[in-house]
Amino acid sequence: MFFALTDEQQAFASTVTEFLAERFDLEAVRGVVEDTDGDGHPLTLWKGLADQGALAVLVPEEHDGLGLGLLDAQVVARALGAGVAPGPWLATVLAAEAVRIAGSAEQQSRWLPALAAGETVGTVALRGEGGAWDGSGITVDVNDGRLNGSASPVDYPAVAGLIVVAATDASGTPGLYLVEADASGLTVRDQHTYDGTARVGAIEFADTPAEALPGGDAAAVRALLARGAVLNAADLVGVAREALTRTVAYDRDRNQFGVPVGSFQALKHALADLHVAVTMAEHAVLFAAHALDTDDPGAAIAVAVAGSKASDAAWNATGAMIQFFGGIGFTWEHEAHFFYKRARRRAPLFGSAAEHREALATLTM
Amino acid sequence: MDLTYTAEEEQFRQELRTWLAENIPTEWTVPGYWATLSDEESFEKRREWEARKTAAGFSGIQWPVEYGGRGGTPAMKAIYDEETVRAHAPQTVNVLGLTFLAPTIMAIGTEEQKAEIIGPMLRNEVIWCQGFSEPGAGSDLAAVATRGVLDGDEYVVNGQKIWTTNAMHGDKIFTIVRTEAGSEKHKGLSMLLIDMDQPGVEARPLKQMSGASEFGEVFFTDARVPAKDCLGEIGQGWRTAMLLLSFERGASGVGQYTEFRRQYDEIVAEAKRFGRAEDPVARQELARCLVELECLRYHAMHILTQVEQGRDLGSESSMTKLQWSEAFQDLWEAFEHVLGPEATLSAPRPDVDLSPFHAQDHWSRSVTIWGGSSQVQRNIVAERVLGLPR
Ligand SMILES: Cc1cc2nc3c(=O)[nH]c(=O)nc-3n(C[C@H](O)[C@H](O)[C@H](O)COP(=O)(O)OP(=O)(O)OC[C@H]3O[C@@H](n4cnc5c(N)ncnc54)[C@H](O)[C@@H]3O)c2cc1C
Numbered sequence: 139m140f141f142a143l144t145d146e147q148q149a150f151a152s153t154v155t156e157f158l159a160e161r162f163d164l165e166a167v168r169g170v171v172e173d174t175d176g177d178g179h180p181l182t183l184w185k186g187l188a189d190q191g192a193l194a195v196l197v198p199e200e201h202d203g204l205g206l207g208l209l210d211a212q213v214v215a216r217a218l219g220a221g222v223a224p225g226p227w228l229a230t231v232l233a234a235e236a237v238r239i240a241g242s243a244e245q246q247s248r249w250l251p252a253l254a255a256g257e258t259v260g261t262v263a264l265r266g267e268g269g270a271w272d273g274s275g276i277t278v279d280v281n282d283g284r285l286n287g288s289a290s291p292v293d294y295p296a297v298a299g300l301i302v303v304a305a306t307d308a309s310g311t312p313g314l315y316l317v318e319a320d321a322s323g324l325t326v327r328d329q330h331t332y333d334g335t336a337r338v339g340a341i342e343f344a345d346t347p348a349e350a351l352p353g354g355d356a357a358a359v360r361a362l363l364a365r366g367a368v369l370n371a372a373d374l375v376g377v378a379r380e381a382l383t384r385t386v387a388y389d390r391d392r393n394q395f396g397v398p399v400g401s402f403q404a405l406k407h408a409l410a411d412l413h414v415a416v417t418m419a420e421h422a423v424l425f426a427a428h429a430l431d432t433d434d435p436g437a438a439i440a441v442a443v444a445g446s447k448a449s450d451a452a453w454n455a456t457g458a459m460i461q462f463f464g465g466i467g468f469t470w471e472h473e474a475h476f477f478y479k480r481a482r483r484r485a486p487l488f489g490s491a492a493e494h495r496e497a498l499a500t501l502t503m
Numbered sequence: 504m505d506l507t508y509t510a511e512e513e514q515f516r517q518e519l520r521t522w523l524a525e526n527i528p529t530e531w532t533v534p535g536y537w538a539t540l541s542d543e544e545s546f547e548k549r550r551e552w553e554a555r556k557t558a559a560g561f562s563g564i565q566w567p568v569e570y571g572g573r574g575g576t577p578a579m580k581a582i583y584d585e586e587t588v589r590a591h592a593p594q595t596v597n598v599l600g601l602t603f604l605a606p607t608i609m610a611i612g613t614e615e616q617k618a619e620i621i622g623p624m625l626r627n628e629v630i631w632c633q634g635f636s637e638p639g640a641g642s643d644l645a646a647v648a649t650r651g652v653l654d655g656d657e658y659v660v661n662g663q664k665i666w667t668t669n670a671m672h673g674d675k676i677f678t679i680v681r682t683e684a685g686s687e688k689h690k691g692l693s694m695l696l697i698d699m700d701q702p703g704v705e706a707r708p709l710k711q712m713s714g715a716s717e718f719g720e721v722f723f724t725d726a727r728v729p730a731k732d733c734l735g736e737i738g739q740g741w742r743t744a745m746l747l748l749s750f751e752r753g754a755s756g757v758g759q760y761t762e763f764r765r766q767y768d769e770i771v772a773e774a775k776r777f778g779r780a781e782d783p784v785a786r787q788e789l790a791r792c793l794v795e796l797e798c799l800r801y802h803a804m805h806i807l808t809q810v811e812q813g814r815d816l817g818s819e820s821s822m823t824k825l826q827w828s829e830a831f832q833d834l835w836e837a838f839e840h841v842l843g844p845e846a847t848l849s850a851p852r853p854d855v856d857l858s859p860f861h862a863q864d865h866w867s868r869s870v871t872i873w874g875g876s877s878q879v880q881r882n883i884v885a886e887r888v889l890g891l892p893r
Contacts, residue, residue: 139578139811140505141804209504386889401892406885413884414822418798425801428504443797446790495790496783502793503771503780 141424143213151213157186158221164473170224171334171476178224178337179259179297187214187227188256197234201250207431208365212372212423219376222476224335226259226294228369233260236302236362240314240353249300249316261298263289263341264363271367271489272497273312273359278305278343280315285323285348290340295326301341303348304359314354314362321346333483335476364441367488368426371448374484375423378416378448378455381477385409385459392464405462412455419444419451439501446494452481453491506804508578515575516582522559523590532591534769535859542715546672549596553627556592563601563625570609570621577810581803584758588765599668600624600631604677604734607747611735620696632699634664634678634721635744641666642879644679645688645741649723651680651695656730658682658695660703660723666873670706670719673699677747679740692740694747696732703727713865751820751874756803759827763796763834766863770838773860777845785841792837795830802826818887821880828870828877835867 143151162183170178187193195211197203204210211231218227234253237245252258267290269275278287285305295301301317317324323344331338351358386409389400399405426444429437456478460467467474485491508516530536537545556562557571565580566572573579595601605624608616623629640646649662660680667676676697683691699706703726708716735743771789774780806823809816816823838846838860845851849858871877885891 139508139581139804139807141801141808142504386891390891398892400885403882406889406891407878407881409889409891410825410881410884413889414825417822418795418802418826421801421805422794422798424504425804428506439797443794447794447798492787495787495794498790498793499786502767503775503786503789 141421143209143424147210147213150210151217153190154187154192154214154217155220157190158217158223161186162221162223164222164476167222167224167335167476168473174330174334177294177297178335179226179294180224183223183225184256184259187225192227193230193234193256194254196231196238197250197254198238201246201254203250203254208368208427209424209431211369212427215369215372216376216379216423219373219480220380222335222377222380222473222480224337226261226297228366228373229261229293229298230256230259231369232262232362232366233298233300233302235365236262236314236351236354236358237316239361240351240355240358242352245316245349245351253300258299259294259297260300260302261293261295262302262304262362262366263292263295264302264304264359264366266290267340271363271487271493273304273356273363276304276306276312276359278303280305280307280313280348280350283348283350285315285317285343285346288340288342291329291331291338292341294337295339295341296328296337302351302362303341303343304362305348312356312359314351314358315348316351317343317346317348321348323347331483333479335480336483363488364430364437367441367445367494368423368430370484370488371419371426371444372423374448374452374481375416375419377477377481377484378412378419378452381452381455381459381474381481382409382412382416384473384477385455385462389462399462408458409462412451412458415447415451416455419448422447439498442489442494442497442501445489446491446498449485449491449494453485456481508582512576512578512582515579516586519561519583519586520590522561523586523592526555526559527590527592531593535856535862536591537593538859538862542671542717545593546596549593550627550630552593553595553597557626563605566605566621566625567609570605570617571625577807581757581807584755585761588758588761595627596669596672597624597627597630599633600629600677603633603747603750604631606750607734607743610746611743613731615731616696616734629674630669630672632667632669632673632676632721634667634676634697636666637663638665642876644744645692647679647681647692649678649680650684651682651693651728652684653682653730654727657727658693658730658733660695660697660726660728662723664721664723666709666718667706667721668718670721671708671716673706673721675699676704676721677734679744682740683738689741691738692744693737694734694740694743695728696734697723697726697728701726711865712868713862715862749817749820751824756799756806756823756827759831760796760800760803763799763827763831767793767796767834769860770834770841773838773855773857774841776855777842777851779841779843782841788837788840792830792834795826795833799827799830818883821875821883822888824874825877825880825884828874832867832871835864838864 192214194203195206199205237249265275266277299319303315323346325342327340422444426440429440459474563572564575564583568574651658651660680695682693703724705722708719779785
């Protein structure tokens, strides 16, 4: 029994965390948040991540990747969440996963090395406005290799060179399709999320030529959504842990009534409960990543547990961060809103906490 | 990560499974069987079962062979917990002695104590009680007022303990007693091992909210205990108590998960039976419980890893206590919510008996009190894990 990260995985996490601390700290994040017209894709950060192998984690070695698993990938996601780092990391990793899982040999050798090296930014368009995250929420149709419809919200559509689109054919069967950024009939509309650490948009497809991923069946769509759910949960866990750590550090030193506010039991108990919840969410993400890596028959349950627990933990920890910093926590100058907004934006992605719980009910009731 | 067990550990699982299959009567596997027995019947059956299990070599899994144990690994203990729950084996009646006292004796007991106490405890010949709490010393354990005065080579003990589990069945009790007159708080306490079968000791049952009387009060009136029956040094009882309490950890979460998960499935089955399984709110509530139970399972694997690597869990065990006790209690809250008015009826339909569910439901109210209340655990997590000021 070894339920923990290996030394290598921990070292990997540290390199990303240290890189962010040295080269892309909260001041740099603020720069992106306040540059509302910018593309939210700072190249220093992107190149740095590519150099660390953070984009190549899941790409097989024969395509210039590291050939590792989701357990390794989630350490990157967690570090990026903790650093509230902007950029299309998750979008690119998932696009590569789609090609790896469902692409032809030719598609793989064309796209995987470029995605792993950060030369091409990828993204995924897996659901339409108001749709569910189980493959039933797709609002793009495919006919004769042409896509029509829309997808939203999509991460970083404006900088993506490759878009993986989920679309249903005439018989209603979902599949996965590749669309290049310069394809005809493609309109990208910026949706201006309130989370300044990301750029998201809607994509309209009007007779857009697309190339099918031959293995992109309903199961592949579900596999991709499950991977997205776990990596998204890892990001949320990173956000939650960092929000909590910063709050605890502040309340240890902040004095009111002549004592540190952290000595008041009302705060202590709330923070203790959050610590337990965040720790459980960390365990849940580890287990879910491992379950997917090993094709565990209980993987669907594990993913739903991780998705809902991480959502709730991040939601609660970032709300508490603002509350337990007091007035300063509500200011623009303070960093609490970076964490809060990122948690709120990400919590519903790849399935909200409630959607994951409904999935659990279906699996066990 | 590697969530498998070694071949040797799996071999142990097989042996244990086979033995359990041959030795657990079918009637025990009927849900709620134990709740149908009187306290007395249930205790005697469990006592006898325990002795049989020990004779077969399935007790003291993690204990050294020299103490009658099996010399197994923490993982084997986890497997043991899981398999016994899965097979519907009853909980041991000597849980307080086996969990707390035995490891403490192995660590700091005299040779005489090791020889005299551990074997009979393992075979259930001597049932041990834990006499820590007093009417005025619950969460504030150091406030004990029970006194012991040296008279020759014996201590004479006077005072009262309360909430003592198995008070009516206990043969011996490990107690915290103030042996230094006028001392305060943590100072001047000793851990005395007192014979309950003597004129100066009187146990009275306390009826619990469930109607059962698993705990009681113990009164000491000039009870006598030989000075050699002090565990650890005289006057160092607090240190002994802290060491003793530190043994409530390890791999038990694996077994707890197995048990609670079965209860979740039983509650789901009732929800279906009463037409509540399609209600979206009920589904959310049950799934929320399942999330916490699954987290308990993952957490148990994490804890097992820590234990196997020889790490001292320290205050992390307070997190474990919070997670399992709150998750268990929430599950039974959900039972009440989801079933609605039927939940309180023992026989809502002629063919349905919900009384075992009620026993669990009522028991769930206690788990956030004993073993350090949830509030006390939160203090520990906040102060010792998060480093918040006292
Ligand atoms: C089923 C059961 C079995 C038990 N078995 C045994 C046994 O075998 N041996 C034994 O010695 N004891 C036993 N106990 C006793 C148990 O350990 C105590 O009940 C427990 O420690 C709480 O103490 P108390 O009952 O005096 O409550 P109190 O300490 O008076 O607590 C009352 C309330 O105040 C809260 N509180 C107390 N201190 C604080 C604080 N610092 N901050 C915030 N809130 C606080 C508590 O959480 C609780 O909600 C058992 C109890 C139960 C319910």
